[in-house]
Each structure stands twice: as C-alpha cells, then as structure tokens.
Amino acid sequence: MSVPELKTRHAAATQTVNALREQLKQKRELLLDSDVATYATAQGKTPVSYGPTDLVCCRILQGHTGKVHSLDWTPERSRIVSASQDGRLIVWNALTSQKTHAIKLPCAWVMTCAFSPTGQSVACGGLDSVCSIFNLNSPAEKDGNLPVSRTLSGHKGYVSCCQYVPDEDTHLITGSGDQTCILWDITTGLRTSVFGGEFQSGHSADVLSVSISASSSRMFVSGSCDATARLWDTRVASRAVRTFYGHQGDVNAVKFFPDGNRFGTGSDDGTCRLFDIRTGHQLQVYYQPHGENDAPHVTSIAFSISGRLLFAGYTNGDCYIWDTLLAKVVLNLRNLHNSHEGRISCLGLSTDGSALCTGSWDTNLKIWAFGGHRRVI
Incomplete structure (x- = not known):
C-alpha cells in the first residue's frame, strides 16, 4: 500500500x-439531565456565607527568592514543605514561620514536592526527570546541605507531580511529561508499576497531576495535557479503569473528594469540575464568567474536610472558595488583606482542615486561618 x-x-x-x-x-x-447545583437548589439548600474577616492571613512564609511551584503539609499539620524556582526545598514550621530545613537541590528546575506520611522524608522532582528523596533526619554534609537519600530514575520526561501512598513511607507515585505515571518502591528504588505509555488506554500527552484516594490507596487519578483525567488501579497497570472527558484544556490539578467516590479537576479552560468515579459522569462545573479568551487558568485545587468547599487557585491571582453544592463563589482571597501579588501556583489544606496554605509566583507562601467563630466546613 x-x-x-x-x-x-x-x-x-x-x-x-x-x-x-x-x-x-x-x-x-x-x-446528564441535572447537576449537583440544580438538585441542591431544588432541595432548598442555602449557600455557605463567609465575610472578609472570617478568613485571615495569619502567617507569611518568606525565604524563597524564586517563584513557588509546589507545597505540601505534614499529616500532623505543623510543617509545610515548598519547592521554588530558586532551586531549594524549604521545610517550614507552620506555627512559627521558622525554617527547619533549606535544601539546595541537584537540579534547580523543581516542579513538585511532597511530605511522606510520617513527615520524616520529603520528595521532589522536576526537569531532571528523576524523583529525589531526602531523609530529614540525615546528618548534613560539610557544606551544610542535606544529602539525597534515594534517587528514583526511570521517567523519560520531566517529573511534574509526586505523592506518597497514604500511610506508607515506602511507596510513591509520580507523573511525568513522558505521558506515564509510575508507582515506586522507595526502599529498593525500583519501579513497581508503570501506568500508560505504550498502553492505548494511557494518556496521550504530558501527565500534570495525580491524586491518591485516602479511602482506597490502590486507586489514583491523573490529569493530563490531553484534556482528560483517568482513574487507575495499582493492581492493573495495563489499562485505565475509566477516562473522564469534559475539559477543553490541560488538566493541571486533580484531587479526590473526601469520600473517595468523586474527584475534582482544574484546567487551563478556566473551569473546575466534579466527577463521579463510579458512573464516570460529570456532576458539576465551577466557572466564573470572563471576557472572551481571557479566562484565567486553574492551577491547583483542594477540598475542605466535608467536601462542601472547593479551594481553587488561578493564574491571575484569584483564589476562589466555591460552595460545591450550589456552584457559587463564597469568597475570593485576592480581595482580602495581605493577598498574593502574583499567580497562585499551588495550595493545600492542613489535615484537620483548620488552615489553608497558598504559594505564589510572588515568592511567598501564606497561611490562611478561619477566624472568630467560623470554622472551615
């Protein structure tokens, strides 16, 4: 032929x-004859209401000299690790704003970081295509820097995201520009499973984000530049359990809903979406109308403990708190005192839901706490 x-x-x-x-x-x-907001409205649900004094910036973490790209909380909520374009990982005491570690990285172009479940180690990855593990209890080298305790090599593209398997310091999942996700055995440094790549059910473009279910650690979801999110079972690496469509741009962020039956996404198309993993249906779209072609991209998302609130960071500096039931914006952190002066690049909620940390291209991280009688829902 x-x-x-x-x-x-x-x-x-x-x-x-x-x-x-x-x-x-x-x-x-x-x-999809209805969505969550339509049903909730029909049931007479009232919207969540927060005033500008109900959420306050209680800590500003200053120390990075480059754009902050990623952050993560420890399970005990007292420490935060952040990764910046200045080529450093900084571990912060969230209660005092003091730095406990400032780690100079082998590769300055770091894109992601994560705390281990015990808080004894941190992982990071970036344009060097490897995931580096640092044991925070290791003695410092002569120059005062912390040595790499394990290097996970195997990706053929940049490492865009990483997350430890819940309740395990020995296994970690990474996502990469090579269109795959990998489950690693940190003890041996070897790949346990590769998800995607040569398999037809894998992503067809860079993987940008992963989220592991807290209720079933063998399940995780990934988001990609192919405008889809995919659900994976670590026991069956050869194919995705389900593929979720709907976005019209890169899926920059994915996050499991607290009950493990749903997950949220954030995309370059300016929307956040809620999907059901059991039916594959899209349950809700969260979108603020903007002028044509100027909708800010969603960079990062997180849910409150109950799932009633969705926190979303945007490239224009907005940080919306959405009412997930009624699809309405409760508050925009950009309008509050001490808000960021640049793109919100990452955010995360403490384990107990009492504080939100945001990271920005303005080089700072900020911790937001619910003041007075209000608590995060």
Missing part, C-alpha cells in the same frame, strides 16, 4: 473516530 493511500485511510479513520467521539459526547449530555 502506497504512502498516499495510507494517509487517505488514516484521515478517514481519524474522521470516523472524531464523529464517534461527538456522538458519545451527545449521549453523555442526554444522560
């Missing part, structure tokens, strides 16, 4: 696939 004939057949096949996708999209829309 000649090359022109192959090209013709390929074009025809592509057209058929696109037509089938459109039919599938239309059938999904027919099934």
Whole structure:
C-alpha cells in the first residue's frame, strides 16, 4: 500500500473516530439531565456565607527568592514543605514561620514536592526527570546541605507531580511529561508499576497531576495535557479503569473528594469540575464568567474536610472558595488583606482542615486561618 493511500485511510479513520467521539459526547449530555447545583437548589439548600474577616492571613512564609511551584503539609499539620524556582526545598514550621530545613537541590528546575506520611522524608522532582528523596533526619554534609537519600530514575520526561501512598513511607507515585505515571518502591528504588505509555488506554500527552484516594490507596487519578483525567488501579497497570472527558484544556490539578467516590479537576479552560468515579459522569462545573479568551487558568485545587468547599487557585491571582453544592463563589482571597501579588501556583489544606496554605509566583507562601467563630466546613 502506497504512502498516499495510507494517509487517505488514516484521515478517514481519524474522521470516523472524531464523529464517534461527538456522538458519545451527545449521549453523555442526554444522560446528564441535572447537576449537583440544580438538585441542591431544588432541595432548598442555602449557600455557605463567609465575610472578609472570617478568613485571615495569619502567617507569611518568606525565604524563597524564586517563584513557588509546589507545597505540601505534614499529616500532623505543623510543617509545610515548598519547592521554588530558586532551586531549594524549604521545610517550614507552620506555627512559627521558622525554617527547619533549606535544601539546595541537584537540579534547580523543581516542579513538585511532597511530605511522606510520617513527615520524616520529603520528595521532589522536576526537569531532571528523576524523583529525589531526602531523609530529614540525615546528618548534613560539610557544606551544610542535606544529602539525597534515594534517587528514583526511570521517567523519560520531566517529573511534574509526586505523592506518597497514604500511610506508607515506602511507596510513591509520580507523573511525568513522558505521558506515564509510575508507582515506586522507595526502599529498593525500583519501579513497581508503570501506568500508560505504550498502553492505548494511557494518556496521550504530558501527565500534570495525580491524586491518591485516602479511602482506597490502590486507586489514583491523573490529569493530563490531553484534556482528560483517568482513574487507575495499582493492581492493573495495563489499562485505565475509566477516562473522564469534559475539559477543553490541560488538566493541571486533580484531587479526590473526601469520600473517595468523586474527584475534582482544574484546567487551563478556566473551569473546575466534579466527577463521579463510579458512573464516570460529570456532576458539576465551577466557572466564573470572563471576557472572551481571557479566562484565567486553574492551577491547583483542594477540598475542605466535608467536601462542601472547593479551594481553587488561578493564574491571575484569584483564589476562589466555591460552595460545591450550589456552584457559587463564597469568597475570593485576592480581595482580602495581605493577598498574593502574583499567580497562585499551588495550595493545600492542613489535615484537620483548620488552615489553608497558598504559594505564589510572588515568592511567598501564606497561611490562611478561619477566624472568630467560623470554622472551615
């Protein structure tokens, strides 16, 4: 068969696939006769209300000299680790704002960081395509820096995200620009499973985010530049359990809902979405109307303990708190005193839900606490 004939057949096949996708999209829309907000409104649910003094910036963590890219809390909520374009990991005491560790990294272009469940180790990755593990209890080297205790090598592209398996310091999942996720055995430094890549059910573009279910640690979801999120079971690496469509841009952030049956996403299309892992249906879209072609991208998301609130950071400096039931904005941190002066690049909620930490391209991290009689829901 000649090359022109192959090209013709390929074009025809592509057209058929696109037509089938459109039919599938239309059938999904027919099934989605309602969303969470419509149902909640019909049930007479009242919106959550917070005033500008109910959430206050109680700590400003200053020390980075470059854009902050990633942060993570320890389970005991007293420490935060952050990664910055200045090539350093800093471990902070969230109660006093003091630095306990300032680790100079082998590769300055770091993109992600994570605390281990015990808080004894931190992991990071970036453009060097490896995930580096640091034991915070290790003695410092002569120059005062902390040595790398384990290097996880195997990705063929940058490491965009990492997360420890809950309740384990020995296993970690990474996502990469090579379109795969990897489950690692940190003890041996070896890959336990590879998700995607050569498998047809894997992502077709860079993986940007992962989230492991707290209720079932063998399940995790990934978000990608292919505008999809995919659910994986660590016991079956050969195929994704389910693929979730709906976004029109890169999926920059994914986060499991507290009950483990749903998860949220944040995308370059300016929307956050809520999906059900059991049905594969999209339950809700969270979107603030903007002028044409200028909707800010969503960079990071987190849920409150109950799931009633969704925290979302945006490239224009907005940080919305959404009422997940009624799809309404409760508060915008950008309008509060001591707000960030640049893009919100990362955010995370403490384990007990009492404080929110945001990181920004303005080089600072800020800890927000619910003041007075108000508590996060």
